[in-house]
Amino acid sequence: MYRAAAIVAFAFFMLTAPAIAQPDVYPSHPVTLVSPYPPGGGVDILLRALVGPWQRALKQPIVVSYRTGAAAALGTASVANATPDGYTVMIGAASTVTIPEVDRLLERPTSYALDQLVGVALLSSEPTLLIVHPSLPVKTARDFIELARAHPGELVVSSGGYYGPSHLPILLLERAAGVRFKHLVGTGGGPAMTAVLSGNSVAYAAQPNVATPHILAGRARVLAHWGTKRLPAFPDLPSFKELGIDVEFYDWFAVFAPAKTPAAVIKVLQDSLRQAAHDAEFVAEMQRVNQSIEYRDGDEFQAWYQREKKWRVDAVRAIGKIDVNPKQ
Structure with a gap:
C-alpha cells in the first residue's frame, strides 16, 4: 500500500515538476508599449508604423498606452517605476534624457532618474x-x-x-x-x-x-x-550652419525599458525590434512620412546614448533657467 502511494506521489511530482521549475518563456503574454507623448506628434507617427511589424516579430500583441502629461514626464516615470520584466516598455525621444535635468534646474521634484531606465534600441535620429x-x-x-x-x-x-x-x-x-x-x-x-x-x-x-x-x-x-548636410527629401534646403549660424540639433526616437530588466529579455526585445525595423511595411511607411531609420542596439547604441545624454544635459545647463515670456 505504501509502495503504491509512493509510486503515485512520484508520478505526480514528475508530471508537475517541469511546470513548477520552468519559468514562462518571454514573452508569454502581451507587452504594453507606453507613449508619454500625445497623439499626432512624431513619436506617435513612428509608434503607429512600428506596432504591427514589431508584434509580428515578437509573436505577442503589443498594447499601446498613452500616458501623457507634464511634457512626457508622467508616462516616462510610470515606465521607470514599472516592474522590470519586459512587459512594460516605452518609446522615448530626446526629452527623455533632459527631463530630470530640467527638474533639477527648475527646483521641482524629480520625476525619475535616468538610471531607472535602460536603453534598448535606437530607431531614428535626424535634424529638426x-x-x-x-x-x-x-x-x-x-x-x-x-x-x-x-x-x-x-x-x-x-x-x-x-x-x-x-x-x-x-x-x-x-x-x-x-x-x-x-x-x-x-x-x-x-x-x-x-x-x-x-x-x-x-x-x-x-x-x-x-x-x-x-x-x-x-x-x-x-x-x-538643424543638421550639417543636405537632406534627401529637401535637397535645396540649407542648414543653419550653411548660413553661418553655428547651431545643430537632432531629434531621435528610441525604445526604453525599466532598469534591471534581465539581459535575456533585453536581447529578445532587441532581436524583435531589429527585425521590425527592417520589415518592408515599416520601411515603406517611414519613407512615406519622410522619417529616416537609424537602427542601433547593443554596444553601438550604448556608446551613442552616453554621448547623447552628456550633450543634452550640457546644453540644458548652458542655457540655464529661462524666463520663457519676458516682459517687453
Missing part, C-alpha cells in the same frame, strides 16, 4: 526642420532671422514642452543668431504643430515626419534645418 506659417512674410531662413531681429520677443514660436526636442533647438537658435522669440509652449508635438497650422504661432522646430505632409500640401513653409 524650421517651419513657418505661409502667411509669414519671409521666404528664406535669413529673412526669418532678420524679421526676428527687427521684432525681438514678438514672433510666436510653438513647441511641445520646456527644453524638449522642439523647444531646445529654438533656444539654441536664439543664442546662436542673437534673436529672441515669444514662446508658446504646449504639451507635445501634435498641439505645437496645430498651433502653427492655425496661425496661433508663426514658427515651429518640427520633426520631419510631422512636418512633411503639411509642407507638401502648402500648409507650412520649411526654411532651414
Whole structure:
C-alpha cells in the first residue's frame, strides 16, 4: 500500500515538476508599449508604423498606452517605476534624457532618474526642420532671422514642452543668431504643430515626419534645418550652419525599458525590434512620412546614448533657467 502511494506521489511530482521549475518563456503574454507623448506628434507617427511589424516579430500583441502629461514626464516615470520584466516598455525621444535635468534646474521634484531606465534600441535620429506659417512674410531662413531681429520677443514660436526636442533647438537658435522669440509652449508635438497650422504661432522646430505632409500640401513653409548636410527629401534646403549660424540639433526616437530588466529579455526585445525595423511595411511607411531609420542596439547604441545624454544635459545647463515670456 505504501509502495503504491509512493509510486503515485512520484508520478505526480514528475508530471508537475517541469511546470513548477520552468519559468514562462518571454514573452508569454502581451507587452504594453507606453507613449508619454500625445497623439499626432512624431513619436506617435513612428509608434503607429512600428506596432504591427514589431508584434509580428515578437509573436505577442503589443498594447499601446498613452500616458501623457507634464511634457512626457508622467508616462516616462510610470515606465521607470514599472516592474522590470519586459512587459512594460516605452518609446522615448530626446526629452527623455533632459527631463530630470530640467527638474533639477527648475527646483521641482524629480520625476525619475535616468538610471531607472535602460536603453534598448535606437530607431531614428535626424535634424529638426524650421517651419513657418505661409502667411509669414519671409521666404528664406535669413529673412526669418532678420524679421526676428527687427521684432525681438514678438514672433510666436510653438513647441511641445520646456527644453524638449522642439523647444531646445529654438533656444539654441536664439543664442546662436542673437534673436529672441515669444514662446508658446504646449504639451507635445501634435498641439505645437496645430498651433502653427492655425496661425496661433508663426514658427515651429518640427520633426520631419510631422512636418512633411503639411509642407507638401502648402500648409507650412520649411526654411532651414538643424543638421550639417543636405537632406534627401529637401535637397535645396540649407542648414543653419550653411548660413553661418553655428547651431545643430537632432531629434531621435528610441525604445526604453525599466532598469534591471534581465539581459535575456533585453536581447529578445532587441532581436524583435531589429527585425521590425527592417520589415518592408515599416520601411515603406517611414519613407512615406519622410522619417529616416537609424537602427542601433547593443554596444553601438550604448556608446551613442552616453554621448547623447552628456550633450543634452550640457546644453540644458548652458542655457540655464529661462524666463520663457519676458516682459517687453
